[in-house]
Each structure stands twice: as structure tokens, then as C-alpha cells.
Amino acid sequence: MFVPVNAFELGTTEQEFVLECLKTNWISSEGPFVQQFEAEFAKLHQRQFGIAVANGTAALDIALRVLGLKPEDEVIMPTFTIISPASAVWYAGAKIVLVDADPLTWNMAIEQIEAAITPKTKAILPVHIYGLPTDMKPLLELAQKYNLWVVEDAAEMIGQTAYGQPCGSFGHLSTFSFYPNKHITTGEGGMILTNDPELAERCRYFRNLCFEPNGRRFVHHNIGWNYRMTSLQAALGLAQLPRLAENLAQKRALGQFYQNNLKISQYADLPLKKMHYADNIYWVFGLVLKPNAPISAEELATKLAQLGIQTRPFFWCMHEQPVFQKMGLFENQSFPVAERLARNGLYLPSGLATTKKQLEYVVEAVHKIFCIVL
Ligand SMILES: Cc1ncc(COP(=O)(O)O)c(C=O)c1O
Known part of the structure; x- marks a missing residue:
């Protein structure tokens, strides 16, 4: 018998929605499913804004970038994680400060965070690992006490809650992945959620090559990425949300x-x-x-x-x-x-x-x- 480490199923609604993209020629990021998926996903997490992107790594790259960190700024995160959050801090040009894992939950050891905070600390980046979330209550208390950003990596936690509140609703910015081993999949895909309209706007700006919303097209004042999600991907995500x-x-x-x-x-x-x-x-x-x-x-x-x-x-x-x-x-x-x-x-x-x-x-x-x- 062969048992793959991950196996998933797609249903008939996915087929219907993808077919609709094909029939209407709306296959790029301009297609209507992207905004629908963003709105539904944000609502599910009790957040105001959803910014759909190409994958979970891209979501982290953007989330760290929009904070406007400087080279001496420090971001505290777990050492036990996938590389994406660390590479996002590195791309943002800030300093990665690591803490150990909790032996019980395998998430970042909350009681070690405060000792890692310095006057240069600007953000905490918890990553929920494997099935149990990071203990967000004491983490948020620390963030508030020291006036720090929280960027929450909820890639593995779609649908999970902590203290009864959805994972991915705790950070100033929270990020998700829709790779096929996640609870909702768009093949490749990701999302950023936030309640802050300015941060949401900046996320959209960096997702879209930093095209200036009000300036002449093709004149750029910053370097961004094309990290847009396609309507074909969003169609898959939207179809799966009810499941x-x-x-x-x-x-x-x-x-x-x-x-x-x-x-x-x-x-x-x-x-x-x-x-x-x-x-x-x-x-x-x-x-x-x-x-x-x-x-x-x-x-x-x-x-x-x-x-x-x-x-x-x-x-x-x-x-x-x-x-x-x-x-x-x-x-x-x-x-x-x-x-x-x-x-x-x-x-x-x-x-x-x-x-x-x-x-x-x-x-x-x-x-x-x-x-x-x-
Ligand atoms: C915690 C965590 N963050 C980020 C990512 C990166 O997501 P993606 O593979 O969509 O880039 C993953 C991928 O599994 C992950 O587990």
C-alpha cells in the first residue's frame, strides 16, 4: 500500500467555479473571484481586509515589508519554523531575533520573549506550528506593553481558534497559505488579513509592483513584487470555504x-x-x-x-x-x-x-x- 504524506480531494463546486473563470475569460487577478474570496475569508476571521497573494511566503514578505523596518530594527520569532517568516524579515532588511520552542506545544516559548525584547525590537512574529496555536494572550500583552507590531503566521491554522478567537485574527497583520496540504487549498496561494485600512492599502501596493494608485502608470517610487493571486486560484478557495x-x-x-x-x-x-x-x-x-x-x-x-x-x-x-x-x-x-x-x-x-x-x-x-x- 502507498500512503502519501498528504492527500486531498477537490469537489464539484471547485470544478463549477473554475469552469466559470474559463467560460468568462476571467482567469487573471482581475477576475471577480479574487475580491469575493478576500471578503469571505476576512469575514470568516472577523477581519476587515483580505489581500490575496501568490503563496504564504509572499504574504509574509509583504507583511514584513509594509512595516517599514530599518536595518537596526529587530523582529522576534521562533527558531523552530519553516524558513518563510525568517526570509521575510531578512528581505525587509531587519534583524532576526530567535527564541526557543515550547516543549509541549512546539510553538515559540512565550516566557522567553520578554528577555529578547530590546529598545530596537519592533515586532513579534509568532508562527502557529502543526496543530496547536501559539499562546496568543500573553504574547499580545507583551506586544501592547512594549508597543510592538504583531505579524501572525497562521498558515497551518486555517479554522483553528485560540481563546475562542480565530487564529489569523490576532496580528496587526496575519498571514495564511493555501498550499495543498492546508485546510483550504488554491494549489498555490496565500492571504494577508488586517483591520488597518492603511496597512491593507500598502499590502495591495507591494503585491502589485508598487504601481502608484494615483500616479502615471509605469512610473514607480518603490520596488514591489507581482505577488497577485489569480481568479482561477481564488475560485478554488471560495468553493472550499463552506467545507x-x-x-x-x-x-x-x-x-x-x-x-x-x-x-x-x-x-x-x-x-x-x-x-x-x-x-x-x-x-x-x-x-x-x-x-x-x-x-x-x-x-x-x-x-x-x-x-x-x-x-x-x-x-x-x-x-x-x-x-x-x-x-x-x-x-x-x-x-x-x-x-x-x-x-x-x-x-x-x-x-x-x-x-x-x-x-x-x-x-x-x-x-x-x-x-x-x-
Ligand atoms: C507556518 C508556515 N508559514 C509559511 C508557509 C509558506 O507557505 P507557502 O508554501 O504557501 O509559501 C508555510 C508552508 O507550509 C508554513 O507552514
């Missing part, structure tokens, strides 16, 4: 299946089921091998692959990225929790279309590899 709750229920059922059936607690930590502010949505189902595990995470991945089961290793820490080391960044810095997660973590097949038979096969394979007899 979001169903998709999340499916993710939770997948996570619960692994939680109930994997009997490997002597060798691996499974994700936390809940925190006081959120239940896990299991965007992906991660395992972190313990020191006494008979094999490494890498060996486990190889053995599962031999049985047709795809996995992915956990993120690799930002302070250990060769590209940043080459730049002389993060010298002699160490973040032990994040380093342990990066070296010992992997995630199992977690797609929306993963079948019960496939999940049973994965559980059986993991038990076989660990020689666990039930």
Missing part, C-alpha cells in the same frame, strides 16, 4: 485515530491533545522520538518509506540553517528544545483524504518497526 468545518472535523478525527491507536509512548511523544486555550486540530500528526527509542527519526522515516509510507521530518531550526550561518547570523546561539524537536521529530501521513485503511496500515507499520506486540 472548512467539515475539513477540520476530519483532521481532528485523523489525529484522534492516531492518538487512540498508536501505542508507542515508551519511545515517542505524541502531540498534546489540547492546551487551556485550544484543542489540537492536527494539521499534521507529529512524533518526537525519545532518547531511549531503538531507532532515530531518520531511520524510522526510511523504514516507513520501505513500506510505502511517506513522512516528513520536522522543521530545521533557523539558527542552524547553513544559509544564515554563511551570513554570520546566530553565531554560538543554541536553542535546546527546538534542536531536539528538529532532530527527533517527523510527521505521519495527515492528509484530508487519507483513508481509515491507510491510517490502520500506518499504525500497524509503526508498531512493527518498534517491535510492539499488542
Whole structure:
């Protein structure tokens, strides 16, 4: 049996909406589905403005850029993350300041943020990781106390809440990805949400090559990007929005299946089921091998692959990225929790279309590899 790490399904509404683009010739970013998707997505998150973009990385590039940071300005973010938030800070020309991961939720360690704040700090960039959100209440209190921007990376958290409020509604700017492993997919795609009309306007400006809204066309005062989303992509997103709750229920059922059936607690930590502010949505189902595990995470991945089961290793820490080391960044810095997660973590097949038979096969394979007899 082959079990892909991600599998998803598209429905008939997606076909209808995409066909409408084709029939009406509205396939570019000028097509009507883009604005509709922006409005619906923003409403779902109780935000006023949505700016649809080419992908989640582009959303972060723009969000950091519109803050107008200077080279000495500092942005605090987790070291345990995908590179996109860090590269966005780098492109914005500011300094990346890292904090370690929380051993329970795998998100940034909230209690380490205050010590990282200096007079040069301008923003905090939380990244919600794998299924449980960052604890936003104390983070927002710190941001308010020190008058800092919050840019919230909610790429993995579409539909998740913290303290009952939608993830992606906490930041001055919040960003999302619609890559096919997300809860809503447009193939490639992303979104920025904000309540600030000026920031929204600046996001649209940088998304569209910094064309001057009132100036002569093709005369530019700034360098931006073409990070526009097409109507074809927005058609897919809009068609899927009504299914979001169903998709999340499916993710939770997948996570619960692994939680109930994997009997490997002597060798691996499974994700936390809940925190006081959120239940896990299991965007992906991660395992972190313990020191006494008979094999490494890498060996486990190889053995599962031999049985047709795809996995992915956990993120690799930002302070250990060769590209940043080459730049002389993060010298002699160490973040032990994040380093342990990066070296010992992997995630199992977690797609929306993963079948019960496939999940049973994965559980059986993991038990076989660990020689666990039930
Ligand atoms: C937390 C996080 N941020 C940003 C991104 C980048 O999104 P994209 O792949 O759409 O550029 C991802 C991608 O998975 C992600 O997980």
C-alpha cells in the first residue's frame, strides 16, 4: 500500500467555479473571484481586509515589508519554523531575533520573549506550528506593553481558534497559505488579513509592483513584487470555504485515530491533545522520538518509506540553517528544545483524504518497526 504524506480531494463546486473563470475569460487577478474570496475569508476571521497573494511566503514578505523596518530594527520569532517568516524579515532588511520552542506545544516559548525584547525590537512574529496555536494572550500583552507590531503566521491554522478567537485574527497583520496540504487549498496561494485600512492599502501596493494608485502608470517610487493571486486560484478557495468545518472535523478525527491507536509512548511523544486555550486540530500528526527509542527519526522515516509510507521530518531550526550561518547570523546561539524537536521529530501521513485503511496500515507499520506486540 502507498500512503502519501498528504492527500486531498477537490469537489464539484471547485470544478463549477473554475469552469466559470474559463467560460468568462476571467482567469487573471482581475477576475471577480479574487475580491469575493478576500471578503469571505476576512469575514470568516472577523477581519476587515483580505489581500490575496501568490503563496504564504509572499504574504509574509509583504507583511514584513509594509512595516517599514530599518536595518537596526529587530523582529522576534521562533527558531523552530519553516524558513518563510525568517526570509521575510531578512528581505525587509531587519534583524532576526530567535527564541526557543515550547516543549509541549512546539510553538515559540512565550516566557522567553520578554528577555529578547530590546529598545530596537519592533515586532513579534509568532508562527502557529502543526496543530496547536501559539499562546496568543500573553504574547499580545507583551506586544501592547512594549508597543510592538504583531505579524501572525497562521498558515497551518486555517479554522483553528485560540481563546475562542480565530487564529489569523490576532496580528496587526496575519498571514495564511493555501498550499495543498492546508485546510483550504488554491494549489498555490496565500492571504494577508488586517483591520488597518492603511496597512491593507500598502499590502495591495507591494503585491502589485508598487504601481502608484494615483500616479502615471509605469512610473514607480518603490520596488514591489507581482505577488497577485489569480481568479482561477481564488475560485478554488471560495468553493472550499463552506467545507472548512467539515475539513477540520476530519483532521481532528485523523489525529484522534492516531492518538487512540498508536501505542508507542515508551519511545515517542505524541502531540498534546489540547492546551487551556485550544484543542489540537492536527494539521499534521507529529512524533518526537525519545532518547531511549531503538531507532532515530531518520531511520524510522526510511523504514516507513520501505513500506510505502511517506513522512516528513520536522522543521530545521533557523539558527542552524547553513544559509544564515554563511551570513554570520546566530553565531554560538543554541536553542535546546527546538534542536531536539528538529532532530527527533517527523510527521505521519495527515492528509484530508487519507483513508481509515491507510491510517490502520500506518499504525500497524509503526508498531512493527518498534517491535510492539499488542
Ligand atoms: C507556518 C508556515 N508559514 C509559511 C508557509 C509558506 O507557505 P507557502 O508554501 O504557501 O509559501 C508555510 C508552508 O507550509 C508554513 O507552514
